[in-house]
Amino acid sequence: MSVSDIQLQNNVKAVLAAAGTKARVLAATKTVDAATVNKIYDMGVHLIGENRVQELLEKLPLLDKRFEIHFIGRLQRNKAKYIVGKVALIHSLDSAELAQEIEKQASRRGIVQDCLVEVNLGGEQAKGGVALEELDGFLQRISGFEHIRVRGLMGVVPKTEEKEKLSAFFTKITKKFIDIKHQNVDNSNMANVSMEILSLGMTHDYVTALECGSNLIRIGEGIFGARAYPPAAEEN
Numbered sequence: 001m002s003v004s005d006i007q008l009q010n011n012v013k014a015v016l017a018a019a020g021t022k023a024r025v026l027a028a029t030k031t032v033d034a035a036t037v038n039k040i041y042d043m044g045v046h047l048i049g050e051n052r053v054q055e056l057l058e059k060l061p062l063l064d065k066r067f068e069i070h071f072i073g074r075l076q077r078n079k080a081k082y083i084v085g086k087v088a089l090i091h092s093l094d095s096a097e098l099a100q101e102i103e104k105q106a107s108r109r110g111i112v113q114d115c116l117v118e119v120n121l122g123g124e125q126a127k128g129g130v131a132l133e134e135l136d137g138f139l140q141r142i143s144g145f146e147h148i149r150v151r152g153l154m155g156v157v158p159k160t161e162e163k164e165k166l167s168a169f170f171t172k173i174t175k176k177f178i179d180i181k182h183q184n185v186d187n188s189n190m191a192n193v194s195m196e197i198l199s200l201g202m203t204h205d206y207v208t209a210l211e212c213g214s215n216l217i218r219i220g221e222g223i224f225g226a227r228a229y230p231p232a233a234e235e236n
């Protein structure tokens, strides 16, 4: 990881400009050392996301306290206890079992944990996320948990350069997001479910995601430069 300060500044500027007032920019900080991460705060990125529990716990004491920190990676049930209450938002809620564990840990701490439900748009087995068709039923189940508040959705899509395919995936989830948001207005038994945050788009596809309605983009390489380790190890 050796991005120069000038490069970092230019990358941040470009991403912030693209996001404009439409979307928040989350810097995906996996493999990036805390000292480098801290540099982006004064450049204007105030939101970061980690996707490994161990790495987050190690970096946490070294990170600028002003950052808003999210957890964006796949979360194993037995590790939820390390994360609940330590991050402002968990993007990867995707099973009833995980919800149960987050509920238990949040209840124990006397807090309400904000989460996004992760949606797997391409049906890829290797990635987490509930299918779009299962989302309504899943939200019904989650709405029973008093210590979880669902604030929106995170979408994961297959890696592809084909803009039409990407657009189709992103548009599908955006429509669903808006549908649920409207349903929610008079759905009092889903009081802890709201649709405010639509986390869509990474370095290679954020331009399309923004066109399709994303209001939070998650950018790693586009800010910090290429990562050294193989993609398989970082699949969400």
Ligand SMILES: *Cc1c(COP(=O)(O)O)cnc(C)c1O
Pocket: 028, 030, 051, 072, 073, 202, 203, 204, 218, 219, 220, 221, 222, 234, 235, 236
């Ligand atoms: C790594 C990661 C990102 C950012 O990926 P880039 O391609 O580096 O922009 C976004 N979301 C999740 C869940 C990630 O793990």
